[in-house]
Amino acid sequence: MFISNAYAQATTASSPENGLLGMLPLVLMFVVLYFVMIRPQMKRQKEHKAMIEAVQKGDEVVTAGGLIGKIAKLGDNFIHLEVANGVEVQLQRSAITQVLPKGSLK
Numbered sequence: 865m866f867i868s869n870a871y872a873q874a875t876t877a878s879s880p881e882n883g884l885l886g887m888l889p890l891v892l893m894f895v896v897l898y899f900v901m902i903r904p905q906m907k908r909q910k911e912h913k914a915m916i917e918a919v920q921k922g923d924e925v926v927t928a929g930g931l932i933g934k935i936a937k938l939g940d941n942f943i944h945l946e947v948a949n950g951v952e953v954q955l956q957r958s959a960i961t962q963v964l965p966k967g968s969l970k
Contacts, residue, residue, distance in 0.1 A: 916957050919943070924964040927955060934969060 923935050937944035944952045
């Protein structure tokens with residue numbers, strides 16, 4: 865005959881240990897992602913929330929838009945920021961990015 869018979873190769877049974885070793889890189893990548901990206905971001909959010917809750921009337925702050933001013937009035941969700949004599953801007957509390965040391969504005 866011109867064509868020889870083809871036989872299937874015997875397969876080895878995959879063990880459960882093989883499956884766990886295959887998932888190990890995925891688990892390690894998630895652990896590294898947590899410690900490199902997720903945990904520091906959560907820490908920054910917690911610090912920002914504490915800073916926003918601690919602001920008081922008269923504090924000098926910088927906003928996300930770059931405005932620098934003194935807090936004139938405080939509300940639950942909004943603040944009134946005095947950017948010049950007699951000029952007040954109403955902003956959300958979350959727009960505050962930094963609290964400046966006293967006396968920074970002249």
